Amino acid sequence: MADNDIKGRIMELREIMKAADNGDYASDQEKGLPQPPLAKEKVSDHVISLTSNFENIIKNNNFLNLLNTRTSKRKYIDGALTLEELAFLLWATQGVKKVIGKQKKATMRTVPSAGARHPFETYLIVNRVDGLEAGLYHYLALEHELEFLGPIENQAEQVTGAYCGQAFFGTAAAGFVWTVFPYRSEWRYNDEAQKYALIDVGHVCQNLYFASESIGCGTCGIGAYDQFLADGLLGLDSKPSFAEDNEFVVYAASVGKIEE
């Protein structure tokens, strides 16, 4: 791309960082169009239930200490996560505390989200979690369950390749991958929704950082990936689309056990 073209493109993209003008056009919610689903539906019969009892998992609940020790950790020991630890990390990042409203429903979760839209889904690339076979999983946030979507061929190589050669992600005990359903937020917020979703997902990963630290694990947020390959690994189509079910990867993070 020529220098002027890239500068023009950068200026265009900067607009997403500003408050939207949101003048005189109604959102789909204001037009009375139906609300999209709160979460993606289960597609697999292979479902794993998860505990909500985390009392014996937390090793460090000193918040000041967690703030001081939090760093991005990319070196892990070989140990596996327990299923309880994984359940805790899923709940800490996207756990549903309650569903409110009779018609215009919303989920209240462990993280904030503009207008409680929570436009994300969580996928896990599992390498070493006690009791789980390696492969791809999807978190059913409303049920607090995991569904197994299947093995990934040559998992470490494929995942590392999709994430720009970052082998620590391909070989971590578990990789968290967050996808976005933009329409869940756009239904209410039109052209403000994209900025909100990107802010929202930062909160999700920040909770993963602190939750991981509190159970003797390390995490590293991952923004560098190949969109086509990362979407392909999850069986998603990354082509631009206005469709209500358009879903694509927006952020990821590695998790592993670290030296005590």
Ligand SMILES: Cc1cc2nc3c(=O)[nH]c(=O)nc-3n(C[C@H](O)[C@H](O)[C@H](O)COP(=O)(O)O)c2cc1C
């Ligand atoms: C949005 C975002 C994307 C990131 N992407 C990557 C990445 O792809 N690879 C990586 O090794 N670290 C990544 N990081 C981690 C940063 O490099 C790290 O937060 C930064 O160097 C500061 O270090 P600290 O987290 O230890 O304080 C990312 C962090 C954020 C917040």
